[in-house]
Amino acid sequence: MTVSQSTHNSPGLGPLPAVARDRAADLHFAFVGNLQQVRVTLDAIDAEMAGRNLCPDARDNIQLVLAEVLNNVVEHAFRDRADGALSVTIEIGRDVLHCVVLDDGAPMPGLEMPNGERPEVVGIAVEDLPEGGFGWFLIHRLSEALHYERSEAGNRFTFRLPVARN
Amino acid sequence: MEIIVKAFESATVLDVQAPRIxxxxxxxxxxxxxxxVSEGTGRVILDLSQVEFLDSSGLGAVVAAMKQLGKERPLELAALSPKVDKVMKLTCMDRVFTIHETVAAALAPENVA
Structure with a gap:
């Protein structure tokens, strides 16, 4: 069974032209899904990005979006497990990173990602301010072609991150 | 994570000694x-100068802290790094929190109610 949902009309752009592909530049991290391992992985990815002449804003966005997606998997899909398998693969194109995050955890509720609406905060009384809901907003806001697919193997999130270079 | 408490006449400053929330x-x-903040009264300034990275969980925790402090002890932020500032702006929380450039500015007489 495969259930798909996409926020944009195309779930993926299909194969990239060969010229924009650099197979040797792909990054792949597979690890046991916990919050500490997410930190270690984010640091490793940032170290990889440091040498790639990206503008600082792009590097910051990569860290933030991956942090939100990976932590969401650990806190929700792996809620009751310490042995969840999590992986992130990043295919580095010229102007964009193609990211794939796989986990073998519980499905998204309703087999859909939460929408990316920004939680209302302006003009809200302090005691009523939301403490959650910012993560999916940031993911939707900073990524492109965000897509979620559930299969028997688990959850698969794909998205692109633009990388303006210096 | 350590939080260093510094009591000033006009506010309590919480210096967050961590690169990430x-x-x-x-x-x-x-x-x-x-x-x-279990003791004391008045404004609370969260000094974020050491914090390089704040994600949505960290933001939620800062909001929770503000709610917990209540109206009598307003929580204000100071010394946001670029990444933290960006998250505040994207989420519009920069329009909810009083944000100061530096801790010194937060403690300046003109900012003391």
């Missing part, structure tokens, strides 16, 4: 803030 430390952060 993220999902891994969000609960710890809330507990440390609660312990740090």
């Amino acid at each position: 993220d999902a891994a430390v969000a609960i710890q952060f809330k507990d440390k803030v609660r312990a740090a």
Whole structure:
């Protein structure tokens, strides 16, 4: 069974032209899904990005979006497990990173990602301010072609991150 | 994560000694803030100069801290790094929190109600 949902009309752009592909530049991290391992992985990815002449804003966005997606998997899909398998693969194109995050955890509720609406905060009384809901907003806001697919193997999130270079 | 409490006449400053307030430390952060402000009155300034990275869990923890402090003890932020500032702006929380460039500015006489 495969259930798909996409926020944009195309779930993926299909194969990239060969010229924009650099197979040797792909990054792949597979690890046991916990919050500490997410930190270690984010640091490793940032170290990889440091040498790639990206503008600082792009590097910051990569860290933030991956942090939100990976932590969401650990806190929700792996809620009751310490042995969840999590992986992130990043295919580095010229102007964009193609990211794939796989986990073998519980499905998204309703087999859909939460929408990316920004939680209302302006003009809200302090005691009523939301403490959650910012993560999916940031993911939707900073990524492109965000897509979620559930299969028997688990959850698969794909998205692109633009990388303006210096 | 350590939080250093500095009591000034006009405010209590909480100096967050951590490079990240993220999902891994969000609960710890809330507990440390609660312990740090258990005594005292008046404004609380969260000094974020050491914090390079704040994710949505960290933001939620800061919001929770503000709610916990209540109206009598307004929580204000100071010394945001570029990444933290960006998250505040994207989420519009920069329009909810009073944000100061530096701790010194937060303590300046013109900012003391």
